[in-house]
Amino acid sequence: MGGIDSDTLYGTLNLLILRTVSDGALHGLAISRRIHDDTADAVRVEEGALYPALHRLERDGLVEGSWGISDTRRRAKFYKLTRKGRKHLERESERWINHANAVAAVLGRPGAWSG
16 A cells, blocks of 8 residues: 555545535535535635635536526536546545555554445
8 A cells, every 4th residue: 555645635625525526416615514514513625725626626527517506596506426526536535545544553543444
């Protein structure tokens, strides 16, 4: 198993976004709120990080955006996972879990993460 590189650390936000939209299309604010809620308030994704990440994911073909109306009746761009994005999510989830298990082992908690 290789070490944790900067792409892995950088890719954590991408992974959280991809997982969040894997159940259906969401607009940016809903993605941010869902990540915040799913992490029991431990992770806050600020707009300054979220939207550049969404644009990169869209550019790379991992999510697809389309304009619609939010639940507050505002125009918003909704993002959904593409087939390429789903494959990427599966691959990177496994990689992240392997890294988390390696860190857990060093911290004396082997097997703390399961896939």
